[in-house]
Amino acid sequence: MHEGGFPCRSGNGANEALSRKLKEFEPMAKIKKVECIRTRKGGVWTIVKVTTDQDGLYGIGSVSDMYNPEAVVQIVEQLLAPILIGKDPANIEDLWNTMSLSGYWRNGALLQTAIGGIDMALWDIKGKEAGLPVYMLLGGACRSAVPCYGHAGGNDIAELREDVHRFVEEGYTVVRCQLGGYGGGGFLKGPQAKLPDNAWTTDSVFDEHVYLNAIPRMFEQLRLTFGPEVQFTHDVHEHVSPIVAIQLAKRLEPYGLFYLEDALPPEQLGWYRQMRQQAATPQAVGELFSNPREWTELVSERLIDFIRVRVSKAGGISACRKIAALCEAFGVRTAWQEGGENDPVNQAAAVHLDMAIWNFGIQEINHFRPEEREAFPGAIERRGGYLYVNDRPGLGIDLDEAKAALLLGDDWSSKSYHQPYKLDRKADGTLVRP
Numbered sequence: 510m511h512e513g514g515f516p517c518r519s520g521n522g523a524n525e526a527l528s529r530k531l532k533e534f535e536p537m538a539k540i541k542k543v544e545c546i547r548t549r550k551g552g553v554w555t556i557v558k559v560t561t562d563q564d565g566l567y568g569i570g571s572v573s574d575m576y577n578p579e580a581v582v583q584i585v586e587q588l589l590a591p592i593l594i595g596k597d598p599a600n601i602e603d604l605w606n607t608m609s610l611s612g613y614w615r616n617g618a619l620l621q622t623a624i625g626g627i628d629m630a631l632w633d634i635k636g637k638e639a640g641l642p643v644y645m646l647l648g649g650a651c652r653s654a655v656p657c658y659g660h661a662g663g664n665d666i667a668e669l670r671e672d673v674h675r676f677v678e679e680g681y682t683v684v685r686c687q688l689g690g691y692g693g694g695g696f697l698k699g700p701q702a703k704l705p706d707n708a709w710t711t712d713s714v715f716d717e718h719v720y721l722n723a724i725p726r727m728f729e730q731l732r733l734t735f736g737p738e739v740q741f742t743h744d745v746h747e748h749v750s751p752i753v754a755i756q757l758a759k760r761l762e763p764y765g766l767f768y769l770e771d772a773l774p775p776e777q778l779g780w781y782r783q784m785r786q787q788a789a790t791p792q793a794v795g796e797l798f799s800n801p802r803e804w805t806e807l808v809s810e811r812l813i814d815f816i817r818v819r820v821s822k823a824g825g826i827s828a829c830r831k832i833a834a835l836c837e838a839f840g841v842r843t844a845w846q847e848g849g850e851n852d853p854v855n856q857a858a859a860v861h862l863d864m865a866i867w868n869f870g871i872q873e874i875n876h877f878r879p880e881e882r883e884a885f886p887g888a889i890e891r892r893g894g895y896l897y898v899n900d901r902p903g904l905g906i907d908l909d910e911a912k913a914a915l916l917l918g919d920d921w922s923s924k925s926y927h928q929p930y931k932l933d934r935k936a937d938g939t940l941v942r943p
Contacts, residue, residue, distance in 0.1 A: 537597050538563040538638070543590035543627070545572060545582045548884065548913035552578065552921050553928070554852040556908055557585055557623075559630040561598060566637060568598070569908050570629030571821045571855035574622050575848075576930055579923055584623040588612055593627070599638070601631045605827050616800040621824045628825025629858045629904065636903035643858075643904055647830060647865035654895035655863040657872045658683035658742060658767075662693075666730050673731065673739070680893025683740040683767050683871055688727055691746035692933055692941065695720025702936055709938035716935070717749040721757055728764035740767040742793070747774040747942050748933070755780070758788035767871070768793040768815050768844070774942045775803055781812040793817045796846045799824075804832065808841050815844040815870050819851070820859045833866045842870030851875055853888040857906045860889050860896050872896060884912035 538561035546556045553575050560567040574581045589608050596604060608624045609615050636643045644650060659676035661684050663669030669686060676684045688694040696713040697703075704714070724743060731741060743766065745754065754772040761769060768791040773780050775797050784792060793815035798804055799822050807813045816836055820829050833843050843866055845859040856875050863869050874891065882888050887906040890897045899905040933941040 537599065538566055538634070540593045540596050540598050543585065543593055545585050546908065546910060546913060547578070547582075547921075547923065548908075548916050549852070549881065550916060550918050550921075551928070552917055552923065552926060553850055555581060555626075556852065556854055556913070557626040557630055558908065559593070559598065559627060559634065561634065566634060568630035568633030568635075568637070568903060569854055569906070570626035570631075570633065570825070571852050571858065572622050572626030573821065573850070573852050573855065574619065575850040575928055577619060578926065580619050581622050584612075584620055585627070589623055589627060598631050598634045601628065601635065601827055604631065605824070609824075616802075618797075618799040618822060621799040621828075622821050625821035625823065625825035625828070626854075628827050629821070629854065632826045632858075633903040640902050642898060642900050642902060643826070643861040644864035644898060647826075647861065650864050651867050651869065652864065654897055655860050655869070655872050656682070656894060657874045657891065657896050658685055658740075659874055659894075660685050660687070662687045662689060664689050664693075666727060669727070670731065670734055673735065677735070677739055680895075682894050683742065685742045685744060685770075686727065686731060687744065688723065691744060691943070692720060692748040694723030694727060695748065696933075697936070704936055705938075708936075710934050712934075714936045715748060715933045715941050717753045720749065721753055721760070724757060725760045725764070728761060728766070732764050737765060741765075742767045742770055744770040745772045747771050751777050751780040751783075755784050755787055758784055758790040758792070761790050762788060766790055770794070770817065771796055776942075778803065778807060781807060782810070785812050791815065793844055795823075796848075798822070805835070808836050808839050811839050811841070813841060815842050817844045817846045817873075819846040819848070819855065820862065821855050822846075826858055826862060829862055830866070833862065833868060837866075837868040840868075842868050844870045845872060847873040847875040849875065853877055853881070853885040854904070854906060854908075856889050857887075857898075857904045860898055861904060863896075864898060880912070881916060884909050884916055 541562045542560040544558050548554045555572045555578050557570045557572045572581050632643050659681045661672040661676055663672050673684050692715050695715050697716055698713040702714045770793045791814040794813050795817040798818045823829055863872050885906055
């Protein structure tokens with residue numbers, strides 16, 4: 510007999526003993542309730558909570574979408590929740606596919622977000638039932654901690670240098686560098702903008718050729734200051750035309766970037782073939798991806814170096830571990846996306862994946878205020894340039910619903926919520942793709 514009382518030999522007596530032991534186990538949990546909880550100031554975060562019929566057994570996931578939050582809530586509560594009630598939360602793969610096919614039209618960003626958050630919650634439950642952190646269920650640790658990169662910015666090169674220095678002093682070895690916001694370095698205002706008489710905007714306007722000259726100059730100055738030891742990234746955020754993106758990638762080669770992010774929009778992915786042929790600057794892409802057809806060829810043809818989907822937007826832990834496996838076969842690394850509007854639960858799911866994936870590359874960082882961390886006990890810890898999971902069962906993070914409600918503020922209303930993405934324009938009024 511093993512120490513736990515299970516038989517170690519085969520035979521009728523052994524089978525009977527095993528059968529008696531199994532009868533002592535509690536019955537399998539069933540999903541009892543699926544609900545969405547809005548939090549953060551203005552309600553920009555949405556957390557899904559999947560509760561079982563076992564006392565105290567539940568899981569949480571991220572279904573946050575800053576621009577269409579109520580649409581995701583309706584998908585969760587009207588379409589998916591009734592399907593899940595009464596089901597065994599352990600059957601994650603079957604439930605994932607059931608949810609994906611339940612609306613007939615599939616792989617859209619909002620449905621994938623709803624599925625992704627519920628998927629996280631199911632893995633959270635599975636980990637709690639097993640008494641293990643999720644990364645252990647995914648195969649165990651491939652590393653002791655998760656390297657992450659910081660976001661440095663400044664309105665000019667002097668401010669940017671100072672911010673990069675701050676991150677280096679904190680222990681980061683990879684730093685993203687931006688001149689102001691996305692497209693920074695390419696904006697013109699006043700007489701420089703040369704607006705038409707009937708201009709559609711009086712704000713700053715974007716000029717891709719100004720940007721094309723500014724960004725290589727920026728990295729030239731940074732290399733002179735910091736030398737080759739610090740690794741840099743830059744986010745184009747799809748602001749330029751395909752040919753200018755290729756020119757930028759080629760002009761950045763001397764500065765040895767860790768990667769260039771989202772140089773091309775999802776509508777122009779075919780240009781990555783020309784990009785690969787003409788420039789050796791590593792490419793990272795995927796922030797806007799939700800459909801497998803968007804990344805499959807980029808990976809299988811080795812046209813990119815890092816996949817940067819957001820875990821919730823791609824369908825959760827189940828989907829992203831498959832993406833990582835595909836990437837490993839073709840030498841592509843992961844760099845899961847974290848936006849400033851993202852929540853601590855999505856970050857926790859990403860870091861558990863990072864711990865268990867051999868072809869991990871880097872993890873984008875996110876920062877939360879002290880009161881936000883208090884509402885999410887067990888949130889991922891950052892020390893220096895590394896992120897650390899705790900070894901609590903499941904995702905290791907919880908939601909204090911009372912404190913989460915306080916984050917909303919007194920003036921929050923779901924009906925009045927309206928936060929569209931802010932768009933940039935060129936001098937003639939043409940919109941720039943974000």
